[in-house]
Amino acid sequence: MSRIGVFVCHCGENIGRTVDCAAVSEAAGRLPGVVHSVDYKYMCSDPGQNMVRAAIRDLKLDGVVVAACSPAMHEPTFRRATAGEGLNPFRCEMVNVREQCSWVHEDREAATAKATDLVRMMVEKVKHNEDLFPIQVPLTRRALVVGGGIAGIQAALDMANAGIPVVMVEKEPSIGGHMSQLSETFPTLDCSQCILTPRMVEVAQHPLITLHTFSEVEKVEGYIGNFRVTIRKKARSVDMAKCTGCGVCQQKCPQKKIPSEFDAGLGNRSAIYIPFPQAVPNKPVIDRERCTHFKTGKCGVCAKVCGPGAVDFEQQDEFVVENVGAAVLATGYKLYDIGNPDAGLRGYPEYGGGQIKDVIDGLQFERLASASGPTGGEIRRPSDGKIPQTVVFLQCIGSRDPARGISYCSKICCMYTAKHALLYKHKVHEGKAVVFYMDVRAPGKGYDEFVRRAVEEDEALYLRGKVSRLYEDNGQIVVSGVDTLAGIPMEIRADMVVLATAIRAQDGAARLAQKFGVGYDGHAFYSEAHPKLRPVESAAAGVMLAGVCQGPKDIPEAVAQASAAAAKVAVLFSREMLEREPVVARVDETTCAGCFACQQVCPYGAVEVNEVRDRQGRLLRRTARVNAGVCNGCGTCVATCPSKSLELAGYTDEQIFAQIGALIP
Amino acid sequence: MNRFAYYPGCSLHATAREYDESIRAVAGALGLELSEIDDWCCCGATPAHAIDAESAHVLGDWNLARATANGAGPLLTGCASCYSRLRAAGDELRAHPAAAPAAAQRVGGRIDPDLEVLHVAQLLARPAVREAVAAKVTRPLGGLKIACYYGCLLTRPRGEHAFDDAENPTLLEDLVRLAGGEPVAWPLRLDCCGASLALPEPAIVHDLSGKLLAMAHARGAQAMMVACPLCHANLDMTQPAIAREKKFDFALPVLYVTQVIGLALGIDPRTLGLHRHIVPVKVDALIPAREAKHV
Numbered sequence: 011m012s013r014i015g016v017f018v019c020h021c022g023e024n025i026g027r028t029v030d031c032a033a034v035s036e037a038a039g040r041l042p043g044v045v046h047s048v049d050y051k052y053m054c055s056d057p058g059q060n061m062v063r064a065a066i067r068d069l070k071l072d073g074v075v076v077a078a079c080s081p082a083m084h085e086p087t088f089r090r091a092t093a094g095e096g097l098n099p100f101r102c103e104m105v106n107v108r109e110q111c112s113w114v115h116e117d118r119e120a121a122t123a124k125a126t127d128l129v130r131m132m133v134e135k136v137k138h139n140e141d142l143f144p145i146q147v148p149l150t151r152r153a154l155v156v157g158g159g160i161a162g163i164q165a166a167l168d169m170a171n172a173g174i175p176v177v178m179v180e181k182e183p184s185i186g187g188h189m190s191q192l193s194e195t196f197p198t199l200d201c202s203q204c205i206l207t208p209r210m211v212e213v214a215q216h217p218l219i220t221l222h223t224f225s226e227v228e229k230v231e232g233y234i235g236n237f238r239v240t241i242r243k244k245a246r247s248v249d250m251a252k253c254t255g256c257g258v259c260q261q262k263c264p265q266k267k268i269p270s271e272f273d274a275g276l277g278n279r280s281a282i283y284i285p286f287p288q289a290v291p292n293k294p295v296i297d298r299e300r301c302t303h304f305k306t307g308k309c310g311v312c313a314k315v316c317g318p319g320a321v322d323f324e325q326q327d328e329f330v331v332e333n334v335g336a337a338v339l340a341t342g343y344k345l346y347d348i349g350n351p352d353a354g355l356r357g358y359p360e361y362g363g364g365q366i367k368d369v370i371d372g373l374q375f376e377r378l379a380s381a382s383g384p385t386g387g388e389i390r391r392p393s394d395g396k397i398p399q400t401v402v403f404l405q406c407i408g409s410r411d412p413a414r415g416i417s418y419c420s421k422i423c424c425m426y427t428a429k430h431a432l433l434y435k436h437k438v439h440e441g442k443a444v445v446f447y448m449d450v451r452a453p454g455k456g457y458d459e460f461v462r463r464a465v466e467e468d469e470a471l472y473l474r475g476k477v478s479r480l481y482e483d484n485g486q487i488v489v490s491g492v493d494t495l496a497g498i499p500m501e502i503r504a505d506m507v508v509l510a511t512a513i514r515a516q517d518g519a520a521r522l523a524q525k526f527g528v529g530y531d532g533h534a535f536y537s538e539a540h541p542k543l544r545p546v547e548s549a550a551a552g553v554m555l556a557g558v559c560q561g562p563k564d565i566p567e568a569v570a571q572a573s574a575a576a577a578k579v580a581v582l583f584s585r586e587m588l589e590r591e592p593v594v595a596r597v598d599e600t601t602c603a604g605c606f607a608c609q610q611v612c613p614y615g616a617v618e619v620n621e622v623r624d625r626q627g628r629l630l631r632r633t634a635r636v637n638a639g640v641c642n643g644c645g646t647c648v649a650t651c652p653s654k655s656l657e658l659a660g661y662t663d664e665q666i667f668a669q670i671g672a673l674i675p
Numbered sequence: 676m677n678r679f680a681y682y683p684g685c686s687l688h689a690t691a692r693e694y695d696e697s698i699r700a701v702a703g704a705l706g707l708e709l710s711e712i713d714d715w716c717c718c719g720a721t722p723a724h725a726i727d728a729e730s731a732h733v734l735g736d737w738n739l740a741r742a743t744a745n746g747a748g749p750l751l752t753g754c755a756s757c758y759s760r761l762r763a764a765g766d767e768l769r770a771h772p773a774a775a776p777a778a779a780q781r782v783g784g785r786i787d788p789d790l791e792v793l794h795v796a797q798l799l800a801r802p803a804v805r806e807a808v809a810a811k812v813t814r815p816l817g818g819l820k821i822a823c824y825y826g827c828l829l830t831r832p833r834g835e836h837a838f839d840d841a842e843n844p845t846l847l848e849d850l851v852r853l854a855g856g857e858p859v860a861w862p863l864r865l866d867c868c869g870a871s872l873a874l875p876e877p878a879i880v881h882d883l884s885g886k887l888l889a890m891a892h893a894r895g896a897q898a899m900m901v902a903c904p905l906c907h908a909n910l911d912m913t914q915p916a917i918a919r920e921k922k923f924d925f926a927l928p929v930l931y932v933t934q935v936i937g938l939a940l941g942i943d944p945r946t947l948g949l950h951r952h953i954v955p956v957k958v959d960a961l962i963p964a965r966e967a968k969h970v
Contacts (some may be wrong), residue, residue: 360843483862
């Protein structure tokens with residue numbers, strides 16, 4: 011006969027208001043096998059937990075049922091209390107009478123009856139609970155960072171400085187990301203490159219960081235603590251070991267009119283190129299799509315002028331396998347392209363659809379304002395190089411507009427638009443800066459003050475309203491909009507227009523997430539494990555998130571998240587072995603017919619093939635086997651198995667049927 | 676599906692007679708049968724819903740009920756305002772199905788809530804009709820540069836069954852190409868012409884429509900194409916006054932969409948009512964004869 015204790019929590023008034031907790035406790039006390047039943051105002055509090063512990067100790071309980079909130083909230087609390095008295099924690103179960111009862115019902119009588127039923131079911135289940143023990147998994151103390159922007163750099167440096175070897179993968183020829191393109195950063199106006207490039211160098215020189223640039227994650231196998239990552243090192247066409255980074259090749263390359271990605275298309279680069287002077291590594295790469303040699307077989311000037319003979323036209327993509335125990339995804343963002351939208355977005359044909367040269371986006375303005383940019387930091391418009399006397403800034407282009415497919419706020423545009431207006435006024439004193447906005451969202455330290463500074467000191471004209479159309483007329487851009495506060499239509503003739511286009515997840519973000527088993531939303535931003543309490547972990551064990559790949563954020567937030575992700579990896583690596591919940595599927599190999607339907611349905615790739623051999627080593631048959639280190643206990647395989655050879659620890663058929671049986675009068 | 680319940684609306688029986696004539700002529704040439712609905716009334720246009728939403732619904736419902744009774748098929752109209760109001764009435768009925776019986780009682784007849792409301796231009800752009808037009812083009816417009824003008828109401832209401840994208844419609848341009856013309860890229864396609872302010876505040880119309888005419892001309896248009904009788908009135912009928920006031924050195928013929936298509940189909944300009952315009956439409960000058968010979 012079981013000795014079960016039932017503990018009914020009022021959760022203040024959360025449960026007690028709708029459920030008669032004393033009545034539930036009393037009814038539970040009459041159930042066979044229940045030797046103790048009480049109700050209490052706050053069961054999760056210290057005195058509440060002590061009631062549970064005292065009962066286990068004094069009454070020699072062999073099962074504990076806590077009727078309270080969701081197990082997602084306090085199951086660990088009560089299981090810890092249970093274990094504290096030497097009872098296996100998996101003999102403690104929670105009944106959710108808050109989210110699944112009191113919060114969703116109004117009728118006190120019916121809610122009380124339902125809570126009583128739920129408790130009775132759990133009592134029957136607990137009678138069949140068995141001792142379960144955490145699974146021990148070995149781990150590789152080495153971390154992968156995907157993305158070499160500021161978030162990836164921060165995470166890599168934090169981990170490496172904590173003694174964790176790091177492998178960084180960056181798809182571009184240089185690390186640095188978007189931050190390397192920025193002019194000055196809000197709200198302090200420090201020079202972006204001045205604060206970033208030392209960190210880039212630190213990454214390159216850190217003895218514990220292995221850097222793979224111009225590389226992408228090809229394949230991910232394994233599980234938390236034991237990932238095996240295949241990295242494609244794209245052919246650079248330059249032997250990194252021989253190249254000295256002298257730069258003669260890019261000077262002599264006859265192809266010089268290729269729009270530079272680093273200058274957001276406003277400047278040019280050669281076909282063999284170092285993306286920008288401070289690039290890390292400071293070694294070139296050949297753009298094979300545009301290189302004359304790769305297109306026609308001729309030219310080859312770079313190879314001829316290269317002293318060390320580093321140019322290698324024959325180079326092939328290389329594959330490197332790295333074993334790591336955890337990963338930090340920091341893949342960043344791209345901007346909404348108004349002329350070439352993808353993913354079913356419609357773009358902004360009414361703004362010229364990217365065809366008006368002097369309608370630029372925020373990153374292009376950054377390049378114009380940057381000392382390292384194509385104009386040397388002078389604000390000159392792309393079409394004719396003239397200094398614009400009127401610049402109109404439009405916020406929320408693509409963002410916050412469900413009709414256009416993006417309902418979220420891109421978060422950083424209010425701040426960078428204020429910065430752009432301010433930088434423009436600092437450089438063109440007599441110029442006029444006009445900002446069309448929906449709301450100004452500047453909640454950050456010193457942020458609102460910064461926006462006020464742009465308005466009050468630098469006299470940026472802020473107009474609340476949207477712009478319906480932009481068109482060219484006599485070398486200017488006509489901006490037709492509305493000032494909704496004054497209630498009048500506005501028409502402004504501008505020399506240049508800057509669009510604060512929406513922040514979008516980086517190309518390929520969804521594909522990478524699938525490789526790691528990380529969830530993502532409808533916009534391919536990665537999903538955190540819990541929006542409040544686990545904001546830097548993904549739901550995939552051992553995979554952390556940092557920076558804009560998880561959602562729009564500014565530099566300090568991206569850096570903070572990256573440091574937090576690094577700390578999470580450090581916590582993970584602080585243990586000898588990894589412990590995982592033993593709620594995993596197991597195969598009865600004596601009845602398994604080896605159909606591997608379970609392998610087909612397993613979302614985690616946890617089902618392996620087990621070969622049953624006789625003493626002579628002859629293969630008798632193949633059966634499925636669940637790798638407990640990979641299994642997440644979802645139970646899909648259990649439901650699929652035609653021969654019922656699978657069961658989920660903690661949720662066996664016996665336990666489920668006992669629960670159902672308790673419900674049938 | 677070649678039969679349509681036809682709602683001309685007030686203008687097409689009066690100042691925009693030539694629009695009605697050209698719609699009927701083009702429909703005839705394409706084998707589309709129009710059945711004018713009995714006892715139709717004013718759609719309410721802008722004044723009704725601006726003053727009293729209830730009255731606007733009743734007017735819309737009345738005409739939808741008459742169209743339902745007509746039973747020929749989708750309800751076809753040429754006026755942008757009628758189109759917009761009739762669709763708004765239908766949207767309202769579908770949004771509030773519970774109010775439908777009362778609405779039907781009020782207008783004395785059943786209303787088919789799913790009755791499709793079509794603008795003539797929309798009908799011409801339908802794949803089957805398009806193909807019929809393409810097959811029957813006998814006098815392509817020889818690259819005539821036409822500025823398509825949508826105005827405010829044609830692309831509204833948005834949403835389900837919308838005329839086209841409200842911010843960047845391309846339907847009229849496609850029809851111009853179909854007729855062998857060349858649509859002009861110009862930015863004011865969706866601006867307001869001044870609408871009914873022509874009577875109470877003519878100066879506003881002179882400014883707004885004047886801006887449209889000047890811009891279309893500046894971007895190389897030889898003619899404008901409209902799909903709304905009121906836009907036409909402002910741009911064509913008022914044009915001499917605007918031209919005097921703004922000192923224009925040009926005159927821009929303003930054609931209805933069905934007149935443009937009708938010309939391409941080789942229909943006689945008089946049948947299309949082109950002689951009724953205030954700004955003369957010199958067809959032979961606009962469409963070079965040598966182009967016609969190629970056919």
